[in-house]
Amino acid sequence: MIAENTQTQMRKGILEYCVLLIISRGEIYASDIIAELKSARLLVVEGTLYPLLTRLKNNGLLSYNWVESTSGPPRKYYVLTEDGKSILSQLDTTWIELSYAINTSKKVTENTPNININLTK
């Protein structure tokens, strides 16, 4: 249960960061975001993306344009706002900090199995 909760928390933060990263590359449609996230093995189902996009949009990080579609209803194409761009750069710094923290932590933990192996030997 605790493990699940932590996983959800981690996923949730990274998912938002990834979505902002994907959108920062240019105007994009929700299902293309999903495709990208799926190839990055980050998202399981589409349904979770819509609440996220709506929340980001309402917080002023995203905006969208309606674009006519050949198949089905008009699509919402999302772009980053100025606010979104500044927040994304903040997140970039945070990510560098976090990955440093993880890498540093990992260096310590990577040694542990070796010790264990040595002990078992």
Add this chain to the structure above:
Amino acid sequence: MKKTLNINIGNTIIHIEEDAYELLTVYLNEVKFHFSKNADNFEIVTDIENRIAEMFSEILAAQQKQAISIEDVQSIIEQMGSVKDFETSEEAEEDQYTGPSFNPIKKLYRDTDKANIAGVCVGLAHYMDVSVSWVRLAFLVSAGFGGAGILAYLILWIMIPKAGTKTEKMFMRGEEANLRGFANSYLHPFVDESRGFIARSFDALGRFIHGTGKIIFKILAVFIIAVGSFTLISLFITLIAILGVWDASLYHQFPFNIINEEYFTTLAFAAFVTCAVPLLALVLFTVRVAFSSRPVNKTFSFVLLIIWLFGMGSSIFYAVKISSDFKESAEFSQTVELKPYQAYTLNIDRTRFFTSADSLRYQIDPNRYKGRKILTDRDWNNNEQPRNIRLTMVKSEDNSVSMTQNYSSRGRTFEDALKNAQNTHYDFAQKGAVLNFSSALQILQNVNWRDQELEMILKVPVGTSLTINKDLNRSLNGYNYWCDHDDNSDYTEWIMTDTGLKCKYPHEEKEEE
């Protein structure tokens, strides 16, 4: 072969098979419920619907088919993720709502899976959450009371729809019509283990009754609507006629002259409302039940009820007021001596008495009509009012001939009753041996009908012959007037004896026989 429906999702029209539609409805309801706590729920759900519509279009285009099947919906749900997936991957700390705790909605359906006859009892049992046995017992017992239970059963059979689809069955059982419940019912179809032999044999009959019952009911409904509407229109026309074309002459026709003139308009309206509103309600109700159109607006029904109560109230008020005019009765009599003759002829005189008001009404110039007679129609009296004269012939004790006239009437008070009795006119005249009678007691202009009656007693000495006009026979009181010795004659012949009036030629009658 499967039934398909047309749905509008994300502004796209999609053909969808019925089971697929049910699954999609359940899914979307769950999604809506899941996001209902979210401030942006409308936008999110719209996004999801748009995406589903797009995926439907893609599927249809890719597979070159016309309708979405249940498998397509299942694959889309997989891709979109179920509510459970949303729960795990979503913000765990944010709005942790405690599951759907709403009471499952129950609807009344006939459960044909567990039916003995048509599933009415089982359906009711599901709905009321009691054991089927009790419901069945109740129907059996009430069937004993003049077959009320049987009738109720048949009506319910026709009225209650059968639980056909899985969603309906779940609503019938009060199960949650959600994905899980749906999957359950989809994977494990309801087994009809409790269906007995009787149920199966009733099945064919059931389908027949339900089918023809519906048709009979519809025909009956159409009949009720037609008759009801026709009566309504007739009532309305009658009201218009009574109020609009109303003139003094109608007011003096018999059934209307009971009503005091000042009450007339109000009472006509009140009576109209009292009759028309229930009729209108019946018609509307029948339309609604038979053709399942939208229920009548509540405000409208309420207004109708108020109007009806008002109409009913004033009708009763005036009816009581008018009937109180019949409370007291009064009578006065006058006796005239007649010139004695050995034989009298009793004739009916159709000359009608005209009051000065009548003369004005019919625009009769008294000078022009001087010396002329205006004869009333033969049946004129019959249409106007109940027969109000009676004639009795008794023997006179002192050999004198006399005519006693008793005028009687009813009224609110004794004085009123007496006044009503006096406000009448009757012509009786002796012309030698001929006695002329009017055909009816006339009520004077502007006087209400208050059961005014005239009883006449003709006293003649024993041995006097009486030749009575057959038309007058009807007003004779207490005598056998089948004293026909000659069918061709307009008169019957009588003779006064010690024991009363007798036929003059009783033997001839016997001989004829």
